[in-house]
Amino acid sequence: MNTTIKIKATKNAKLSDVFLNGLIPHNSDIDKTETGNGLTTAEIKAPRNSIIINPQVNTIILKAKEWEAKGHIIASIYHEQREDITAFLKSNQVNKKIFVTPESFPVLIKKASDAGLLKMLQDEFFCLLDESHCYASEKFRKMILNPISHVFQFKKIAMGSATPFPYTDPRIIKLQKYKIVYGGSRGKVNIISCKKPRTALEELIKKNNFKGNVHIFFNSVTECFKVVKNTGITDVNIFCADAEENHIKLFNLNQYFKAEPKKGEYKRFNLYTCRYIEGWDMFDDYNTTIIIVTDTARPHTLISIPIKAVQCIGRLRDKKPYEILHITNDFNKEKHFEETFAQIEKRVMFEAVDFVKIYKEHRNSMVQAGIAKPSMMDEFISQYTTNELGIPELAHFKVNQFIYEAWTLSHYTNINALQTAWKEANYKTKLYGCELDVEECKDESKQSINKYVIDQFIEYRNNPEKYKYGTASLIIQKLENKYSILFQSLLILGIARIKQLNYDDELMKTELIQLNNRNALNKITAELDKILNVNCKYLKSFLKEALQPLYVKYEYLDNNGNVMKAKANQLETLGLYQIKEDRLTDNNGKRQAAFKIEGKNFELIA
Known part of the structure; x- marks a missing residue:
């Protein structure tokens, strides 16, 4: 060589x-x-x-x-x-x-x-x-x-x-x-790691914080259709092969189909399938954003980073994009599953050589057995061989196609493999999170789930730059609604106290109610002081009717978190007044149960 x-x-x-x-x-x-x-x-x-x-x-x-x-x-x-x-x-x-x-x-x-x-x-x-x-x-x-x-x-x-x-x-x-x-790196790629790449793309489009036109390479007509439908964008082109099946897939969005990208005809959002990864020149400005979307759940969207992904970015001529995003998931395999190109080449080539050797032995056995008919192995071995001289021999180009396929998949082994592939393509990388959820601990105890949710929120809160792309902010909003007690506790009690309470919902709820009631009781006491006097008698019905609207107004709660139902004796049980059973004549001249206020247990500060 x-x-x-x-x-x-x-x-x-x-x-x-x-x-x-x-x-x-x-x-x-x-x-x-x-x-x-x-x-x-x-x-x-x-x-x-x-x-x-x-x-x-x-x-x-x-x-x-x-x-x-x-x-x-x-x-x-x-x-x-x-x-x-x-x-x-x-x-x-x-x-x-x-x-x-x-x-x-x-x-x-x-x-x-x-x-x-x-x-x-x-x-x-x-x-x-x-x-x-x-x-x-x-x-x-x-x-x-x-x-x-x-x-x-x-x-x-x-x-x-x-x-x-x-x-x-x-x-x-x-x-x-x-x-x-040429010297220097090709640029920087922001890798947005997520579980659902299309959803992450849709959220980015909805936010629409891009500086200029956006060119999105996503090799699936169906997924491109869903992106446009779910986001409701209208300033958009969809570039794919001019085939009947594609027009059927685009359904009622077929008006956005374009057969060929042309300078001056780009829209705010431009989606491309594999037909347009290569073979054309993009003349857009310095504010251009290039987005590559790949999804392991849809293998046909996975493209080789050092070859096809670089070709996507290379469509923009005479300048570098303002921003390059790769929205993707990965197979989430452990590190020992990672393979270098040399390891893949050695493995696939070894298998191919062995296949040819075994096939030749098989054909010789058939000849010796007097069998002249085609073998069931013929079609299989043809994937790896050429037969120009009537004898199957290893076809390097065919084997190299298998090497390429295995190499492409290896880029998505895990997030480390993805970053390595981009670095080998001479791009700097920065990793961004995207999604936060509690799915992976759904079978754990409630305390464990609460701890995981809080850990995720703190991670998000402490690293806003890391999660500026994708769906993390939306997931936080959903978590705040779903785990309202937990997030109230974080806001009011603080993380240290939550840990002391062992992330227990009931304990946190009780403490929140107690804290709430202390604050509410101070306001209720001030209101009562205006209408109740020491050494005076009050009907129990009057006291109950006086307390209930105050409980509602200041959200004084019972142990279940509902507004407390008022009772006259709560003046004493809440520690506000010293009271004594008594009787009092009502407006109809009937003697009714009452309390006499003999003293109060508080002193308001002016």
Whole structure:
């Protein structure tokens, strides 16, 4: 393997400024570090015949249109076959440029072969595997690996990406590696760790404290629909593939569908599915916020941090976002489940090699047994092998796709793995909490739950910056309503006294009532002093009717927390007055039960 050649570049330098004469070197594997620094453009401008294999149809269309407007003649092959490609190859055009998708690459090879031009193509055309990471990351594209059996027949090849994948294929390992070094970190990512990423996103949108436009990468049309529906936003675009199933999923929000992002047509909120992670340029201002949303409960939303997440952020051209947020949960596995890329590569490659070995032994056994029919293992082993010569051999690119998948999942092992993945992608990180709840201790004793709730509240109160994103504030409000006695105790009694009472609801409630009643009784006493006099007799009914409205007014409570029911003898039981049983004639001339006030046990301070 060749030593990597590192080339220092100034900020915003293009690759045509970095390489000698602006030419991408032959037989090279280029880590261009930054998106949008002109690998494709450098090859279009190069004074030679070129084939540029790009996985993004959108990029091909836009680049061809851009350079044809500048007088260049570009041939493109994607989806439908271009009928004049043979004539284009035979033409006297200088510096021929051919754009082709990986899936359509065999069309070019067949056209050239049928015209007797294949050797000329392989000898005279420079072949560039643009966005080379896609051959690992786009496993869902069944024909993404179409070019691989042909590319290495070309004399002059190169591959490049801002987010390269370390392929194991010996032919790639032999290529000269180049690393463009711009210096410094790519920026800072605020990781919002939560259990329900979509809910956290919705709360952020509702608060709408963003400085500028917001671009949200969330690979689920259904989840994007729910975000728009639940938040009620109308200043919004939803970018997804223009497919019937997507329009059905968007239902009554289909008016927000957009097929292609365009400069000047961004809304306050812009949601993108995986189709728009790559292959287009975002021209927005310095106030732009980029949000990436991933959810382990929806595996299709999980994207590789060092590759796809970096590509999301890289859509913004010529500047860094004002803020980058990654709203996510994780698998919450213990540290020993964490794996480095090298460990994953070793494990998956070992398994693949073993599968091929076992399969070959199995086929030999079938031959010896005289069985010529296909084996049930054929389809399984085809995931890891190529069969070009009639013998299944390990296909490194196919195995690398499995390595990529396992590597992507590993980024979500736990919060530490997430932070590590971002740091390996050269981003600084800051971790923010989001949700607070008591679900995980619901089977514990009431005292344990109370302690957990108080601990969570104190954590939230003492670290407001940590919880400035997401749903923490809402959860605190719900907790305050659900655990009203507990939060009243925290406010009135203080944490030290709550601990002394062992977080016991009944003890806290009793103490709160006692404290409340002491304060209320002082006010009730002052009111009674205005209407009751020593050495005077009062009907018990009168005293009861005098006390009850005062209990209501000042919220004098019984042991259950309800307003106390007044009784005349409470003048004495509450320690306010010295009273004696007596009789008194009422307004109807009847003798009724009464109390004589013989003294009072208080002295009001003026």
